[in-house]
Amino acid sequence: MATNTDVDLQGLLDFVRDRHNLVLITSRKDGRPQASPVSGGVDEEGRIVISTYPERAKTHNARRDADVSVLVTSDEFDDAWVQVDGTCEVLDGEEAIEPLVDYFRSISGEHPDWEEYRQAMRDQGKSLLRITPSRWSPIATGGFPPRLADD
Structure with a gap:
């Protein structure tokens, strides 16, 4: 049976925190949607975080228009999901390094060598999207629909 459960911000973040399969929706120059399947997490400030590269379309689009949407799905296709709309901030270079550490922790926990991870993020020139x-x-x-469940 289909369900809809209203949640407050904390309920939303609790739901998203355990789910890392996302579809980021940004807007192309012509206004049409650009969908990007990504992995993401929730940082300590309650923002959805996504690691990416500065030359990716999603990054260019988010710089131009910070209004984005994220579809957060469960591991199973027919399980729970939510759409989140928000404002995206793009972090690059040294400004992105510590937030990328937080991103990793939000998805995978502790890294065996944080200095190695930080250097890899520098070497790869990673960016971070914070929504x-x-x-x-x-x-x-x-x-x-619930009306058909009793039939």
Whole structure:
């Protein structure tokens, strides 16, 4: 049976924190949507964080138009999901290094060698997208509408 569960910001972050499969929606120059499957987490400030590269379309789009949406899915296709709309900040260079450490921790926990990780992020020239949620849908599951569940 399909469900919709309204949650406050804390409920949203609790839901997103354990799910790392996301689809980031940015806007192309012509206004059409650009969808990018990504991995993400939630930082200590309650922002959705995504590691990327400065030359990727999602990064260019987020720099031009900071209004983005993120579809957060569960591991199973027919399990719960939520859409989050928010404002995206792009971090590059040294400014991104410590937030990238937080990103890694939010998804994978502790790294065996943080200095090695930091250097790898510098060598790869990684960027970080930080999305501050401003509104979100109910947490939903697919399936039959409740009116058909009793049939």
